[in-house]
Amino acid sequence: MAEEHDEKSPPFVVPGGKAVEECEDMIRRSLRHPTVKFLKEHLEKAGCAVGDNFIKAVHCHEQISGGFVRGTGIKVCSNHMTIQDEVNQVVIHELIHAYDECRAANLNWANCAHHACSEIRAGHLSGDCHYKRELLRGFMKMRGHEQDCVRRRVMKSVIANPYCSEAAAKDAMEAVWDVCYNDTQPFDRAP
Template identity: 45%
Template sequence: MSTSNSSSGQDKPEIPSGFTWFRMLAAKYTGNITEEQDEIFRNVAVARKEARQCKTCESYRDFNLKWSPIINFMKENIEKLGGNVNTRNIECVNCTETVAGGFNPEQGIMLCQNWVQSKKHVEDTIAHELIHLYDELKFNVDWFDLKHHACSEIRASNLSGECRMMNQIVRYRQFKFVRAHQECVRRRAILSVIANPNCKDKEEAGRVVDQVWDSCFNDTRPFDEIYP
């Protein structure tokens, strides 16, 4: 299960606009600002940046929920299992970890607005997390069981498209071509399992991934084959 820590969104300063923000900028860059005003300026600057990131993330999310073939295919199959996918359970948040998103059975899907890079990156991230949701509904996954966790991570990285060749070159700077897809899936599954509180270390994560690899890598449900 992908996880992420996010800011709570509480105690954020009110974001000024127009002339008020212009005056704050002028005071900041002319040096005519007190220490207290400087702290307020920095807090407001962060809040404005987060607001821009949230707006962009939500626009990417909404676009993909409407137009992405893989996301709409997953939505249909999740609905067949009694689930529901909409903007209320896919939330853009500010994350403290360097990850694109996460899934929590109780909270839904989180998109890390400060790390997602493009509409395509958001599409891959939502697809990955929707496979976790599908597994949760169909297989009643115990996310603290390392084998269950590893299996869903293998499936999510394998089927979401995030390990396709072009992504590996552009996003991950990986230029290996022989068995590159399999190595990407295994690498990402191990990184996720390491974060499980029941996992002792990287070596244990690797062993667990290897133990379930064959059955989980070859399980392409609900797809007939790996998404290109």
């Protein structure tokens, strides 16, 4: 998901984007966020320890905020981060993917339905689509904004999966929507 910077080409940088070292400090601060602590605790309860190097800041070539990579951990794209809240959101979103990976014995990221389900859960449970964030993105719809936002963001992510065409991504999202949107584990209800 997140591509590390190589020496050949400069990374894409958001105006005000952070250096890797600065982003590492922001990640350390995010580890004190109550939702991050809750998710880490539940990952460990599920048998998946989160070590010191599980969440890393990197420069990314793609226009993404971060990503979860099976067997590696979470990458936060420092050159796309400008404020602490963005780092917190990326870490929470990606920890939900890590939790899904941990609890599902057969999760296959190449399977469009599996990927869509985890994106639905991460979008719904992370706060990515809180109406204030949507207003800042320029989406002014007040009724039904959260589900529209989750659908929009799921499509963007699943279409980026090389195994999923736009049609396959849409079909997969619709097929798993109800089950995955209503699955709030490890939370009792959507935060």
